[in-house]
Amino acid sequence: MRLSILLTAASCALLLGGSGCQRNVAVTTPTDAPQTGNVNGVSSTPAPTSANTIEPTPQPDATFDDRKRPQWLNDRIQHHLSEKKQNPPVQIMSYQYNGGLVYYEIMGCCDQYTTLYSSTGKVLCHPDGGLTGRGDGQCTDFAKARTEERLVWQDPR
Known part of the structure; x- marks a missing residue:
């Protein structure tokens, strides 16, 4: 056992040119935080090169479509107002689609289908949402x- 320690010390001296092995050397690891500034002294995040390209969602005080809403749509809005507020807020948009006026209801968060209604309130399809995000595949x-x-309504709460 003692012989192996001596050989190790001797081989260390040979490798380091006879200066002997250093002991109690402080080693920092990559997980240690730098003492000041960044690790390499230069900012690693580049400055933005263009303006923000994400369109903001309409604000609660957004201008709603002022056309007269059908009664079934007013009832649907009242239903949403009687429920707990969702995040993001429920929105109802109107569009022209396949030659007619339709209403597109965007529910709050997470895997919920959006619903496309005809102007008479009949459910036409679920264009997107659900587990796959692709809706029911009907439109x-x-x-x-x-x-x-056009923005018809957004939950103002």
Whole structure:
């Protein structure tokens, strides 16, 4: 056992040119935070090169479509107001789609279907949402074919 320690010390001296092995050397690891500034002294995050490209969602004081709403839609809005507020807030948009006026209801968070209603209140399809985010597959062209977008209502709470 003692012989192996001596050989190790001797081989260390040979490798380091006879200066002997250093002991109690402080070693920092990559997980240690730098003492000042960044690790390399230069900011690693580049400055933004363009303006924000994300369109903000309408604010609660947004201008709503002022056309007369059908009674079934007013009832639907009252239903939403009687429920707990969702985050993000429920929105109802109107569009022209397949030659007629439709209403697109965007529910709050997480895996909920959006619903597309005819002007008479009949459910046409669920264009998106659900576990896959692709809706029920009944109106896959809705996102491309819709026109004349108007905000009809957004939960103001």
